[in-house]
Ligand SMILES: NC(=O)c1ccc[n+]([C@@H]2O[C@H](COP(=O)([O-])OP(=O)(O)OC[C@H]3O[C@@H](n4cnc5c(N)ncnc54)[C@H](O)[C@@H]3O)[C@@H](O)[C@H]2O)c1
Ligand SMILES: [Zn+2]
């Protein structure tokens with residue numbers, strides 16, 4: 253499976269993340285675990301590195317990969333994540349995700365979107381904690 | 388604080404809810420001094436906008452005083468008096484930087500749901516269903532305003548709240564609808580719907596150089612306002628064949644630009660309109676495009692169809708063939724309000740327009756449920772309700 257989003261920042265802004273991924277991958281890919289089946293609460297993602305770590309950890313957990321490519325004519329960077337359709341930890345992983353009502357694909361998409369929001373807008377859109385009338 | 392909350396079709400309630408808090412570093416909290424009910428809120432009121440949840444605070448036309456700012460807000464400070472544009476936009480993404488603010492990539496916390504429905508997600512909006520992010524709206528005493536350095540515009544002291552409130556939505560919406568018609572010397576523009584959006588589209592078409600504006604509705608006081616304040620020629624669609632009348636009024640050419648200021652709850656007694664009513668009731672189609680079909684039929688060859696009225700889902704028996712045969716240009720969408728704040732504020736300052744001319748009713752938040760009722764049913768000559776929290 254593949255998910256791709258274009259982030260409105262030049263490729264050089266991603267070099268450190270690519271390096272970090274390669275470093276971690278070499279250490280951890282030998283022992284993949286199941287995707288954790290939860291997203292890092294947006295309040296805990298305070299900066300670009302937090303958002304990156306959440307995405308990276310999920311990818312590592314399911315033996316996924318990430319590539320950065322320059323989008324045409326200065327339109328930013330295409331961040332493409334790929335992961336095996338049935339994530340390692342296979343059954344467990346996808347059962348866990350199912351129980352939580354989201355597929356591994358949806359978790360990864362959410363992490364990728366949070367990374368994009370953090371890189372572009374400097375925060376992650378949320379309504380958690382806003383007022384609402386009695387239910 | 389007090390807020391107007393959605394509980395279901397025709398069920399808006401005044402509730403006591405907690406005050407909003409800063410949730411993100413670019414947020415501000417605004418103490419609302421004036422807010423309004425919009426035709427878009429009526430679609431929610433009537434239950435045609437999916438994705439509302441019981442207790443959601445509604446409203447997206449509001450202004451007030453900044454009472455608190457998040458730690459990364461630099462341009463606004465406590466005490467500033469601002470009008471807030473209804474789309475929430477980050478200012479940094481591809482769309483924001485192209486001036487397509489209502490299509491911002493980064494302001495919808497429920498983007499995944501919108502992507503399922505529409506392929507891609509548009510910007511988050513205040514008080515307008517969870518498909519557009521589920522943000523608490525502005526028919527309340529306070530509101531949380533994300534990306535506070537990007538959206539809100541500061542208002543000079545000498546202008547009253549009523550003169551500037553509509554910069555939040557309907558003035559820019561009417562203006563963008565007219566601007567989309569790409570008005571040339573000699574152009575005649577037809578406007579379907581003489582609600583607040585239609586009234587501003589009429590004014591704006593003249594500001595942008597239209598030769599003549601023709602307005603279409605059936606409600607006498609709205610047609611009157613279009614004539615008296617908007618200087619439009621008017622057609623009552625219940626008393627005339629709109630397409631033939633427009634043909635006659637345009638020397639047989641048809642209007643150069645056609646603006647749909649009606650949207651998905653168009654009213655009508657023609658056969659297609661009655662089919663739509665049945666299908667919408669049975670949920671076989673979600674939107675009733677009576678005015679839109681007529682505009683397509685009436686538009687001159689190669690003309691522009693500018694759709695300001697809101698559509699949400701599927702429509703049936705759409706005369707795309709007529710549009711194709713005549714080579715029409717379609718423009719539509721939620722307004723990129725941010726583009727118009729400064730230029731339209733200047734027009735107000737220079738006295739070219741005083742947007743308060745459409746206000747017919749002023750009330751407190753407690754009376755909002757009544758406000759919805761009379762605005763919806765066009766009672767008591769209601770054209771626009773403003774609420775003072
Ligand atoms: N694009 C945007 O960003 C944006 C912003 C604000 C409002 N809107 C939309 O604009 C539309 C109008 O808003 P409003 O506040 O003026 O609402 P409104 O309900 O007051 O006005 C709609 C008018 O259309 C008239 N009408 C109904 N059927 C008609 C027909 N078949 N032909 C001609 N006129 C007909 C009604 O009598 C009414 O006067 C709504 O759909 C609203 O959601 C869009
Ligand atoms: Zn509106």
Ligand SMILES: [Zn+2]
Pocket residue numbers: 476477478479480481482483484490491492493494
């Ligand atoms: Zn944006």
